[in-house]
Amino acid sequence: MFFDHYTPQLFTFVEKLTKSKADAEEIVQDTFIKIWTHREMLPGIEKPGHYIYVIARNKALDNIRKAARDQRLLDQVWANISTAADNTLENELRSREYYQLIDQALRRLPEQKQRVFQLSRMEGLSHLEISQRLGLSKSRVNNILVESLKHVKSFLEQHTAIVAFFLWLGSRNRLF
Structure with a gap:
């Protein structure tokens, strides 16, 4: 009752x-x-x-x-990737490693979640633009992104040593 x-x-x-x-x-x-x-x-x-x-x-x-913590972790990883703008071999290798880890995590998601993530993170579309393009509700797009971020975070946590190394390496390079 x-x-x-x-x-x-x-x-x-x-x-x-x-x-x-x-x-x-x-x-x-x-x-x-x-x-x-x-x-x-x-x-x-x-x-x-x-x-x-x-x-x-x-x-x-x-x-x-x-969800906010998941978003901050992913934003930090993306920020570290995007700061690797110069073409030094070290930065190029670090950037490739980041992309490989995130790509591995994303490949484990269903196709629709991969597509929503790609449109949001790689093409920079808003939730509304994604919902219109894919015929989904805005809240469904948000839910998919939250679920995808949780998955990526979980995957990255399983590879913590690699992520920590690259985060450390990125901060070390900014200090010198």
Whole structure:
């Protein structure tokens, strides 16, 4: 009864925060899982509606923060790639390594996600332009990019030593 009563409003609330149906579904499920695992606390809660919204809000904010971190990591990698503008052999090799790692990560994505990522990152199109070109909703484009960034971040984390080395090498070169 509790689940059926709160799910529709909670889903709408979380979807407005995250701008993503997929994320909202996951966050609402996680919220009810947390409530279930701490169900012994429910009788002592005076305002269960407020309690559930606070949990959902916090989970949505965590989700947004994580997406922002993913975006910053990818932006840092892209920035390091783009600073390798001169044609020295070292910069050329470093740039190739970055592109190879990111390319490996992207090749593991479904074709549609690869295409959306390419249009956004390589061709610089806005979410609206991509949605119009591919016949997708703007929110779907955003969701695809978030999912793609999560995938690329996860892939890069698996190759942390290589990424850290290139980030270090790039910062070292800027110091000298």
